Amino acid sequence: MNHTEELGEFLRARRAQLTPEAAGVTSYGARRVPGLRREELAQLAGVSATYYTRLEQSQSTNASESVIDSIGRALNLNDDEKVHLHDLARPAKAKRRAPGKPDQATPGTIRLLNAMTNVPTVIMGRRNEVLAWNPLGHLLVAGHTDLDAPSRPFDRPNLTRMLFLDPHTKDLYRNWRDEASLAVASLRFIAAQHQDDAELTQLIGELTLKSPDFAAMWTKHPVQQCVSGVKRFHHPEVGDFDLSFEVLHLPGASGHRMMTHVAEPGSTDAAALELLSATNETPVARHVPSRI
Incomplete structure (x- = not known):
């Protein structure tokens, strides 16, 4: 994935979505497209039209922080999109990577996971691969798959791949x-932060080739951190119910995240979750990795 080209594509996509009215620009003459012209965006950002054009055409990779800030404000980007813009504008540094062990959840994270018996929980790596889940988390998001799959580094479920x-x-x-749109927006955010991740680039390429839905969503350049919200399930075991989710970023630079799901106490959603929990009769310790 060429992130210099990604920067240009992101700028063009956001400029095309910003109307003159939304930007406070007086429009003169007929427009072939509803978005701002390059020279209008450049004027709003306080940079020359030539320089801005070079950014869009992926001919410049050394824009200053202040210029990127100005362009972000001119495009009316939200906080997540501004972070994403800075990540794309910052050239990826080549890193020499020594062959390492497959990614694993830490022992402390596994102990915490074991303790959360009544909360469906999934531990994810930076690419949304499942590093571990408790039995209730497995039943909730992937009960049709092998419970022990996360313990096999080269056969792990990936939540984004499964979704599409x-x-x-x-x-x-x-x-x-x-749900799919949010997953794509989150993957965009993550990809810009890990520009040297070959496995992440491979995942994006695979999904682009195999899923027309993913390819169409990806080209729109949505960007959003996925940290909380509501998931609306149509579960094969217990039917329709809604759960609030929280994604917690774990300490360190690993990119590991813990996704938890909870129901409003006393609600029909809580009753559905209890019913799902009742189908689980297997001890927790058997299904989460005991060795890291």
Whole structure:
């Protein structure tokens, strides 16, 4: 993935979405497209039209922080999009990577996961691969898969891949398109922060080739951190119910995250979650990795 080209594509996409009215620009003459012209955006950002054009055409990779800030303000970007813009504008540094061990959840994270028996929880790596889950988390998001799969580094489920390529996972969400759009926006955010991650680039390429839905969503350059919200399930075991989710970023530079799901106490959603929990009769210790 060429992130210099990604910067240009992101700028063009956001400029095309920004109307003169929204930007406070007086429009003169007929427009072929509804978005701002390059020279209008450049004027709002306080840079020359030539320089801004070079950025859009991926011919410049050394824009200063202040210039990127100005362009972000001119495009009316939100906080997540501004972070994303800075990540794209910052050239990726080549890193020499020594062959390492497959990524694993830490022992402390596993102990915490074991203790959360009544909260469906999934531990994810930076690419949304499942590093571990408790039995209730497995039953909630991927009960049709092998419970022990996260312990096999080269055969791990990936939540984003499953969302687009696995029919069972597509059927799991009542609002699949909203869920998928958020997943793409989150992946965009992560990809810009890890520009040297070959496995992440491979995942994006695979999904682009195999899923027309992913390819269409990806080209729109959505950007959003996925940290909380509501997931609307259509679960094969217990039917329709909603759960609030929180994504907690774990300490360190690993990019590991913990996703938890909870229901409003006393609600029908809580009753559905209790019913799902009742189908789990297997001790926790058997299903999460005991060795890291």
